[in-house]
Amino acid sequence: MNIVVAMKQIPDLQQVRIRNRQPVFEDVPYTLGNIDKNALEAGVALKEALDAKLIVVSAGNEELEDTIKEALAAGADEAYLVIDDSLDNIASDTSATLIAAAIKKIDDVGIILFGEGSGDNYSGQVASRVAEILELPEVGYAKEIELNGQSLRVTRSLEESEELVEVELPTVITVVSEINEARIPAVTQILKAGKKPKEVVSPHELEIAIGSVQVTTLSNLAPETDRKQIVVKSVDELVKALTTEGLIGR
Amino acid sequence: MDFGFTKEEALLQKMAREFAEKHIEPLAEKIDQENEVPKEILEGLAELELFGVPFPEKYGGADGGYAGYVLAVEQIARCSSGVGMIMSAHTLSVGAIGVFGTEDQKKKYMPPCCQGKQIASFAFTEPGTGSDPKQITSTAVKDGDSYILNGTKRFISNANFPGPIVIFARESESNEITAFIVDKFCEGYSISEPWKKMGMHGGPLLDVYLKDVRVPAENVLGQIGQGYPILQMGISFGKVGVSSCALGGMLAAYEEALKYAKEKTHRGAPIAKFQAIQLRIADLAMKYEASRWLTYRLGYLADNVKNPAVFAKEAALTKTVVCENSADVARISLDVHGSYGAMEDYKISRLYRDAIMGPQIEGVTDMQKMIISGVILKG
Numbered sequence: 001m002n003i004v005v006a007m008k009q010i011p012d013l014q015q016v017r018i019r020n021r022q023p024v025f026e027d028v029p030y031t032l033g034n035i036d037k038n039a040l041e042a043g044v045a046l047k048e049a050l051d052a053k054l055i056v057v058s059a060g061n062e063e064l065e066d067t068i069k070e071a072l073a074a075g076a077d078e079a080y081l082v083i084d085d086s087l088d089n090i091a092s093d094t095s096a097t098l099i100a101a102a103i104k105k106i107d108d109v110g111i112i113l114f115g116e117g118s119g120d121n122y123s124g125q126v127a128s129r130v131a132e133i134l135e136l137p138e139v140g141y142a143k144e145i146e147l148n149g150q151s152l153r154v155t156r157s158l159e160e161s162e163e164l165v166e167v168e169l170p171t172v173i174t175v176v177s178e179i180n181e182a183r184i185p186a187v188t189q190i191l192k193a194g195k196k197p198k199e200v201v202s203p204h205e206l207e208i209a210i211g212s213v214q215v216t217t218l219s220n221l222a223p224e225t226d227r228k229q230i231v232v233k234s235v236d237e238l239v240k241a242l243t244t245e246g247l248i249g250r
Numbered sequence: 251m252d253f254g255f256t257k258e259e260a261l262l263q264k265m266a267r268e269f270a271e272k273h274i275e276p277l278a279e280k281i282d283q284e285n286e287v288p289k290e291i292l293e294g295l296a297e298l299e300l301f302g303v304p305f306p307e308k309y310g311g312a313d314g315g316y317a318g319y320v321l322a323v324e325q326i327a328r329c330s331s332g333v334g335m336i337m338s339a340h341t342l343s344v345g346a347i348g349v350f351g352t353e354d355q356k357k358k359y360m361p362p363c364c365q366g367k368q369i370a371s372f373a374f375t376e377p378g379t380g381s382d383p384k385q386i387t388s389t390a391v392k393d394g395d396s397y398i399l400n401g402t403k404r405f406i407s408n409a410n411f412p413g414p415i416v417i418f419a420r421e422s423e424s425n426e427i428t429a430f431i432v433d434k435f436c437e438g439y440s441i442s443e444p445w446k447k448m449g450m451h452g453g454p455l456l457d458v459y460l461k462d463v464r465v466p467a468e469n470v471l472g473q474i475g476q477g478y479p480i481l482q483m484g485i486s487f488g489k490v491g492v493s494s495c496a497l498g499g500m501l502a503a504y505e506e507a508l509k510y511a512k513e514k515t516h517r518g519a520p521i522a523k524f525q526a527i528q529l530r531i532a533d534l535a536m537k538y539e540a541s542r543w544l545t546y547r548l549g550y551l552a553d554n555v556k557n558p559a560v561f562a563k564e565a566a567l568t569k570t571v572v573c574e575n576s577a578d579v580a581r582i583s584l585d586v587h588g589s590y591g592a593m594e595d596y597k598i599s600r601l602y603r604d605a606i607m608g609p610q611i612e613g614v615t616d617m618q619k620m621i622i623s624g625v626i627l628k629g
């Protein structure tokens with residue numbers, strides 16, 4: 001069986017500075033989203049249990065060939081990449097179309113893992129769209145995945161509750177960050193990542209035309225955090241102030 | 251000329267940083283107070299293969315070169331100089347076995363060291379001499395197929411961990427300095443209580459007592475009487491680690507100053523608004539950038555040694571600039587903190603105690619300058 005993990009290349013958010021409330025992306029290297037790394041880690045655990053192959057799938061610009069080494073170092077066996085410089089800033093529907101087309105090229109896919117949302121836009125749409133295109137069931141917000149014969153038992157983390165569901169393979173699963181702690185790769189895993197098998201295709205080869213951008217970002221501003229400069233003289237006053245602000249005791 | 255990192259180098263740096271921030275930084279104060287690095291940290295370093303970064307895979311290493319090693323040690327030492335020093339002294343010793351050892355010695359000693367199952371030491375300093383190894387008084391007397399070692403070694407890093415120790419002693423027949431690989435804790439090997447250092451806590455420093463330690467002749471490292479060049483070359487490689495350690499401490503001190511300058515307010519405005527603080531921030535940046543590139547370059551040079559004397563000069567030069575800058579940066583950062591910097595509650599006070607020690611290790615600054623000018627004037 002093959003397990004697929006879809007991972008998105010995003011700017012390293014720790015290195016993004018904010019100037020005049022605008023994010024500055026200059027000189028910011030690419031990385032993979034944090035929750036995507038949790039999905040990868042979940043994939044590694046399933047791969048070991050199922051003796052399967054773990055394939056990372058991603059679509060992005062030319063930097064992706066380098067960025068994906070991070071996933072190959074952290075446990076993916078192979079990479080299937082859709083690369084084109086027009087894929088720098090695509091809308092979720094295009095991403096989903098490309099990723100679904102890529103997954104169709106891979107045989108015997110049993111489990112397709114996603115992070116619940118990407119680290120940059122966090123639209124949380126791609127997994128559901130891919131499941132729809134591939135006509136597969138989708139289980140969202142997994143905080144625990146357990147093998148149960150030929151099916152999976154998945155604990156879903158919902159806002160007010162947890163839900164335990166059982167799903168037959170093949171299936172799409174999105175994970176939440178609590179599912180695991182993504183591993184830190186060792187030195188040789190990093191150094192050998194670039195030598196793992198990698199297939200690179202263009203959207204054209206997948207017979208997908210990238211239309212003009214349908215989503216235009218009108219404004220992307222960091223929230224303003226003005227300090228309120230409230231001075232309190234006692235714990236009681238602090239509690240009162242926080243309650244007044246609606247921060248506690250809701 | 252391209253001063254960028256490859257993706258692999260960037261990932262190696264990021265990996266070490268992530269490990270250090272997650273697993274070392276939260277314990278850094280505790281390490282400082284207790285002068286001991288918790289076992290879990292050493293196990294974590296071993297798991298990530300950080301005890302064998304520059305060495306060939308054939309001998310259990312990660313094949314990441316000294317260029318990769320400097321990036322890793324900088325990030326580890328950024329969170330704890332003591333942990334950085336354990337790696338540095340260990341790698342120095344394993345490196346000497348790697349360069350001068352026989353195939354059998356390399357196969358026996360390098361793999362457990364690279365895997366972090368053993369931690370190595372390198373012992374030349376004695377109560378009577380540090381800067382001048384020609385005055386070494388420990389003795390090695392031939393007895394059949396073995397040598398009997400006697401003497402005292404001072405300030406030996408990692409002497410308390412099981413593993414090999416490269417010991418320099420005067421061989422009686424040739425009357426020349428000779429290097430021996432000894433298994434720590436063999437019969438006749440004992441250690442003092444750890445020295446209470448002013449900084450770099452957690453990096454253990456002990457005296458080693460050799461009382462009729464029997465070492466088989468096959469454990470001579472290099473040739474009889476060849477100890478001096480081994481020592482010189484070993485220490486040159488050691489300076490790669492010491493420079494990286496000092497660089498990591500420097501980065502931490504620089505970051506502390508930046509943070510404090512933006513946070514601490516005076517009449518409602520951050521002290522970073524004062525020109526005096528701004529000038530200091532510039533000084534910190536200049537010293538860090540200059541040191542950083544010298545250190546990374548030294549890593550590259552260590553992977554490509556052509557002429558040992560030239561490498562010795564470059565290593566001495568880098569170690570001196572970086573350790574002196576590191577001490578300066580800690581001092582400037584402490585000044586930015588004012589009196590708060592002198593309080594143990596503030597991280598900079600620990601970083602200062604760590605940094606001030608760099609110039610004293612592996613040859614004091616004066617001796618480095620003798621090496622540098624010696625090579626230059628010889629032409």
Ligand SMILES: Cc1cc2nc3c(=O)[nH]c(=O)nc-3n(C[C@H](O)[C@H](O)[C@H](O)COP(=O)(O)OP(=O)(O)OC[C@H]3O[C@@H](n4cnc5c(N)ncnc54)[C@H](O)[C@@H]3O)c2cc1C
Nearest residue numbers: 339372373374375379380381405406407611612613614616
């Ligand atoms: C944290 C730490 C870790 C260490 N780890 C190890 C280790 O693992 N193994 C090991 O063997 N040692 C180790 N040492 C010891 C260290 O390398 C020596 O202390 C160092 O080489 C200096 O030797 P010394 O203290 O005997 O100084 P000395 O040689 O006594 O020098 C004292 C002063 O005299 C001056 N001086 C001496 N000779 C000359 C000269 N010829 N020309 C001009 N000036 C001179 C120098 O300027 C110096 O400032 C460690 C030390 C520290 C602090």
